[in-house]
Amino acid sequence: MPHSMPPFSTPDWLSQSRLMPLPAPQILDWLFDEGSLTRRLTHLSDDSFSITPLLEGWQTLRDDECAALDLPPASQGWVRETYLRGRGQAWVFARSVAARSALEHGGLNLDELGSRSLGELLFCDQAFARRPIEVCHYPRHWLPAAVQADDLWARRSRFDRGTLSVLVAEIFLPTLWSAASVPPENR
Structure with a gap:
């Protein structure tokens, strides 16, 4: 699947303090x-x-994911890709990954989530600590063909519980900005 293949180049994931120029306040929010x-x-x-689950399984993680999870390059991990839908429309493409070694001993069964929300699971388990959010313009070739576009805003954060770390990336699709009444010139 094209959105799961190794990248040609990796984006710079930036904290809010390093983000220049700043997007519109509605996007920042x-x-x-x-x-x-x-x-x-x-x-x-x-x-x-x-x-809507799109893909779930063991894969070689991308270099940027390995770096964010403090793993050696080309580490194996569980990859879960989904659409988060509102009113039947795909509003967000989400990609969540965790190292194989951490999952085997971490007590989190990502393979059993199905159409349940990983985010809700992470937020409901107070043992998970969220690291700071980072953002970028997500590479077009990492997206499913149906939603490929240039310059889509993405954010990611790492959730840690003991030796288990889960990296969650959320890519905001144009349909979300329409639903949230963000004017096209501010996207």
């Missing part, structure tokens, strides 16, 4: 919101929220 994205999307969709 979504990118750096520390709350549960699942809850926010559920509210925006008037409780018409769902998750």
Whole structure:
């Protein structure tokens, strides 16, 4: 699948303090919101929220993912890709990864989530600590063909519980900005 292949180049994932120029305030609010994205999307969709799994399985993690998880390059991990949907539309493409070694001893069964929200699981388990959010313009070739576009905003953060770390990336699709009433010139 094209969105799972190794990248040609990796983006610079930046903290808010290193982000220049700053996007519009409405975009910043979504990118750096520390709350549960699942809850926010559920509210925006008037409780018409769902998750569509696209891909789940063991893969070689991308270099940027290995670096974020403090793993050697080309480490194996569990990859879960989903659409987060509001009112039937794909609003967010999400890619979550965790190292094989950490999952085998971490007590988290990512392979059993199905259409349930990983985000809700991470936010409900208070043993998980969230690291700072980083953002970038997500590479087009990392996206599923149906939603490939240039310059889509993405954010990611790492959730740690003991030796288990899960890296969650969320890519905001144009349909979300329309639903959230963000004017096209501010996207």
